[in-house]
Amino acid sequence: MKDHKKTRLVEVRTKILKENDVVARALRQRFEDEGVYVVSLVSSPGAGKTMFLEQTLMRLRDQYRVAALVGDLATENDAQRLARTEVPIRQICTGTVCHLEAEMVRSALGEWATQELDFLFLENVGNLVCPASYDLGEALRLVLCSVTEGEDKPLKYPTIFNTADIAVITKMDLADVVEFDRAVAHHSVQSVRPGMPVLEVSAKTGTGMDAWIAALSSRRGTPRACGVVKS
Amino acid sequence: MHELSIALNIVEIASAEAERLGEAAVSAVHIRLGPLSGVVKEALLSAFEIAREKSRLAGAALVVEDVPVRFFCQPCQTEVTVASVQLLVCPVCASPAGKIITGRELEISALEIEA
Numbered sequence: 001m002k003d004h005k006k007t008r009l010v011e012v013r014t015k016i017l018k019e020n021d022v023v024a025r026a027l028r029q030r031f032e033d034e035g036v037y038v039v040s041l042v043s044s045p046g047a048g049k050t051m052f053l054e055q056t057l058m059r060l061r062d063q064y065r066v067a068a069l070v071g072d073l074a075t076e077n078d079a080q081r082l083a084r085t086e087v088p089i090r091q092i093c094t095g096t097v098c099h100l101e102a103e104m105v106r107s108a109l110g111e112w113a114t115q116e117l118d119f120l121f122l123e124n125v126g127n128l129v130c131p132a133s134y135d136l137g138e139a140l141r142l143v144l145c146s147v148t149e150g151e152d153k154p155l156k157y158p159t160i161f162n163t164a165d166i167a168v169i170t171k172m173d174l175a176d177v178v179e180f181d182r183a184v185a186h187h188s189v190q191s192v193r194p195g196m197p198v199l200e201v202s203a204k205t206g207t208g209m210d211a212w213i214a215a216l217s218s219r220r221g222t223p224r225a226c227g228v229v230k231s
Numbered sequence: 232m233h234e235l236s237i238a239l240n241i242v243e244i245a246s247a248e249a250e251r252l253g254e255a256a257v258s259a260v261h262i263r264l265g266p267l268s269g270v271v272k273e274a275l276l277s278a279f280e281i282a283r284e285k286s287r288l289a290g291a292a293l294v295v296e297d298v299p300v301r302f303f304c305q306p307c308q309t310e311v312t313v314a315s316v317q318l319l320v321c322p323v324c325a326s327p328a329g330k331i332i333t334g335r336e337l338e339i340s341a342l343e344i345e346a
Binding site: 005007009010011012013014015016017018019097098099129130131132133155159160162163190191192193194195 | 259
């Protein structure tokens, strides 16, 4: 069509996810003003996000005021599991949507008194692709991958690792059984995201959990250095 | 697979812009796409064909400009392009990438309007 008709170019320069970015920026400002440190978790399905989060909440709840918002496609199983920690939990059922968006977080929070919290966790839908594009206003983004997924997960999903701040290798108690090569895994992370801190944990046995809680506590108050789709 | 939702965003933003320009007929939407945006070009192109149906952009094409991943290499004291998103290092001295300058783009750059 354009070969036959005369056309002219009109410059537009608009971010395609500007609506999400606007909401995310407002959320980040709100969390900063309220003094709540917001941590999001992304991983593939079954990497152990919920178990990791459960153990994190258990370890933090005596010292800090903590809460979590968990995204899931259809069930409320994760929220029910996390309810055992006796900290406030809210569920976002995304239906067919494969990722959380800032607006979902905003509306799920509703009138929740987040200003009374020290930490708020956002568990994304299990997916290593789509969440990469959406800023949720979090201060810290963790990407989790389990030893059973192989050492090259970062090479397969470089973008999500690039948008995250810390990589967490989960299920370390199974490392020997699956002959997990730690050096190769660390090398994979560093090649897609140079300088990225990597933690090795087993939420089941507790290995590495103290180091994670210490890292988290020391980061609280440090503003997020690298946004996802910041302008 | 969130490309359909991205494509719908493109249609929405471009339609609003076309309206602002006085009901202009859009023959193409030009976008800039970086590999670190998390959006797959091929999937987006297919999704756009569905998203544009029955909209103001039904006859419009999607033109994608691929933006490379670039960063400032301290040892080389110059801006460089990485060879791949799997290896964020300087192609000359192999130093690891610092702050990314380009590569995260997901934006509409221009509308092609029938004159």
